[in-house]
Amino acid sequence: MNVSATLFNLFAGIFAVLALASVVGAALKLRVASEAPNASIDNLNARLKAWWVMIGLIALAIWAGDLGVILLFGFISFQSLREFVSLTHTRRGDHRALIWSFYVFLPLQYILVANHWYGLFAILIPVYAFLLLPISASLGADTTRFLERAAKVQWGLMICVYCISHVPALLTLEIEGYAGANALLIVFLVLTVQSSDVFQYVWGKLLGKRKLAPAISPSKTLEGLIGGVVSATLVGAALWWITPFTPLQAGLIALLINIMGFFGGFVLSAIKRDRNVKDWGSMIEGHGGMLDRVDSISFSAPIFFHIVRYWWG
Amino acid sequence: MALERLVGSALCGAAKLITGARAIWRGCTPEVRQRVYFANHRSHADFVLLWASLPPRLRRRTRPVAGADYWLTSTLRSYMAERVFRGVLIDRTAARDEVDPVAMMSAALKGGDSLIIFPEGTRNLDDGLLPFKSGIYHLARANPGVELVPVWIENLGRVMPKGSFIPVPVLCSLTFGQPMEVQPEESKDDFLQRTRAALLALAPAED
Numbered sequence: 001m002n003v004s005a006t007l008f009n010l011f012a013g014i015f016a017v018l019a020l021a022s023v024v025g026a027a028l029k030l031r032v033a034s035e036a037p038n039a040s041i042d043n044l045n046a047r048l049k050a051w052w053v054m055i056g057l058i059a060l061a062i063w064a065g066d067l068g069v070i071l072l073f074g075f076i077s078f079q080s081l082r083e084f085v086s087l088t089h090t091r092r093g094d095h096r097a098l099i100w101s102f103y104v105f106l107p108l109q110y111i112l113v114a115n116h117w118y119g120l121f122a123i124l125i126p127v128y129a130f131l132l133l134p135i136s137a138s139l140g141a142d143t144t145r146f147l148e149r150a151a152k153v154q155w156g157l158m159i160c161v162y163c164i165s166h167v168p169a170l171l172t173l174e175i176e177g178y179a180g181a182n183a184l185l186i187v188f189l190v191l192t193v194q195s196s197d198v199f200q201y202v203w204g205k206l207l208g209k210r211k212l213a214p215a216i217s218p219s220k221t222l223e224g225l226i227g228g229v230v231s232a233t234l235v236g237a238a239l240w241w242i243t244p245f246t247p248l249q250a251g252l253i254a255l256l257i258n259i260m261g262f263f264g265g266f267v268l269s270a271i272k273r274d275r276n277v278k279d280w281g282s283m284i285e286g287h288g289g290m291l292d293r294v295d296s297i298s299f300s301a302p303i304f305f306h307i308v309r310y311w312w313g
Numbered sequence: 314m315a316l317e318r319l320v321g322s323a324l325c326g327a328a329k330l331i332t333g334a335r336a337i338w339r340g341c342t343p344e345v346r347q348r349v350y351f352a353n354h355r356s357h358a359d360f361v362l363l364w365a366s367l368p369p370r371l372r373r374r375t376r377p378v379a380g381a382d383y384w385l386t387s388t389l390r391s392y393m394a395e396r397v398f399r400g401v402l403i404d405r406t407a408a409r410d411e412v413d414p415v416a417m418m419s420a421a422l423k424g425g426d427s428l429i430i431f432p433e434g435t436r437n438l439d440d441g442l443l444p445f446k447s448g449i450y451h452l453a454r455a456n457p458g459v460e461l462v463p464v465w466i467e468n469l470g471r472v473m474p475k476g477s478f479i480p481v482p483v484l485c486s487l488t489f490g491q492p493m494e495v496q497p498e499e500s501k502d503d504f505l506q507r508t509r510a511a512l513l514a515l516a517p518a519e520d
Contacts, residue, residue: 092474098481139489282335
């Protein structure tokens with residue numbers, strides 16, 4: 001398989017879909033909302049604009065090579081962790097633990113990806129950060145809600161750094177007959193899971209009636225969930241040719257990571273509700289924060305990584 | 314003057330980049346008019362951030378009120394405080410009959426500028442808000458017609474708490490509340506209570 005040509009065709013296809021969607025968005029704006037502004041249409045157009053930037057950045061990173069991809073996801077982790085820590089309650093005594101998280105564990109995790117050191121990559125945060133950060137926090141000599149605070153820092157690192165770093169870690173897998181093509185696994189994962197988010201949004205808007213869990217996420221409906229996961233699973237199966245999988249395998253894996261992705265968004269929504277906010281941040285217009293965009297990736301990436309590593313790596 | 318402005322905007326850019334500061338104008342809009350912004354105080358960077366989050370045309374006419382006993386202790390600090398921020402520097406250690414802070418602040422307002430003040434009078438290292446010092450009341454009495462705008466600065470105390478030198482890149486937000494004025498018959502204590510409550514009301518719910 002010619003990897004460059006495949007990547008080129010893939011991104012040309014994605015940009016074509018995006019261009020079509022943008023034309024539809026502009027037409028809607030012109031016909032429906034030219035007089036009175038319509039919040040849904042404006043939000044749709046803001047989201048589309050942000051998609052151009054996000055997909056453009058991923059294309060650029062893949063074009064720049066492994067280091068580009070690692071840096072991009074390192075930045076995504078950094079921004080997500082910022083949003084996570086900002087919204088959760090930490091105290092002055094946590095300052096040292098946060099310095100360690102941002103300036104040591106986060107960069108180190110991505111350096112381990114760059115150096116293909118799987119052994120330490122897999123345990124750095126679950127073992128070493130897990131033990132060292134509470135020690136550092138205890139030196140702050142503040143025992144108020146200590147367990148809760150230690151757990152929050154660890155959770156932030158797991159979700160935003162450890163889980164997200166499994167996306168660029170796909171580059172380190174050695175798959176027979178697939179050398180040099182690992183970037184396509186990243187495209188498969190990101191495209192499948194993100195399309196699931198988009199399809200859930202679209203099906204929910206079109207057919208959504210039965211609310212799934214209004215207490216956690218008022219916009220999630222059963223129709224949106226089923227329509228989104230089924231559509232995105234078909235997308236995944238249709239992408240089998242860029243992966244080492246058969247069409248059936250690609251479809252099953254897509255189904256699994258879409259379900260994981262859905263619950264990723266669900267779990268992080270529960271945290272947002274508890275904190276009384278709608279979005280994690282305001283970085284990406286129309287979408288909210290970085291963490292709003294990558295919550296589903298965070299939950300699906302490690303599972304996808306281990307499936308590929310166990311059966312194909 | 315040009316250099317000061319350049320240093321000022323570079324500093325604002327850096328402060329915003331580090332803190333990710335987001336200004337939320339909830340109770341008013343960023344319009345050019347004379348105001349006293351009063352905010353909670355957790356870190357020395359507080360007024361830099363408040364100053365940075367104002368649009369440039371407002372920033373140029375807004376002066377922070379800060380402690381001379383901190384800002385005049387080194388050449389760099391006094392350059393920043395006097396030339397870049399054009400701060401109104403008040404010696405908090407001097408006796409009351411030597412220095413009249415309210416007169417100094419009123420003089421700055423007479424000059425047409427807006428002010429940034431921290432009515433708690435000192436940095437608060439805990440959560441919540443300390444009781445207000447009476448300065449804000451006397452200032453409001455001496456300058457009728459100047460709007461008092463509460464500004465809640467969230468999270469900056471966590472970027473760089475007292476005694477630490479490495480900032481953590483937590484995201485900050487500044488919420489601007491509804492402008493207030495002192496009522497004709499209002500007592501000092503009532504006014505201090507009311508302004509303090511208005512500022513606290515902008516804080517996100519504590520858990």
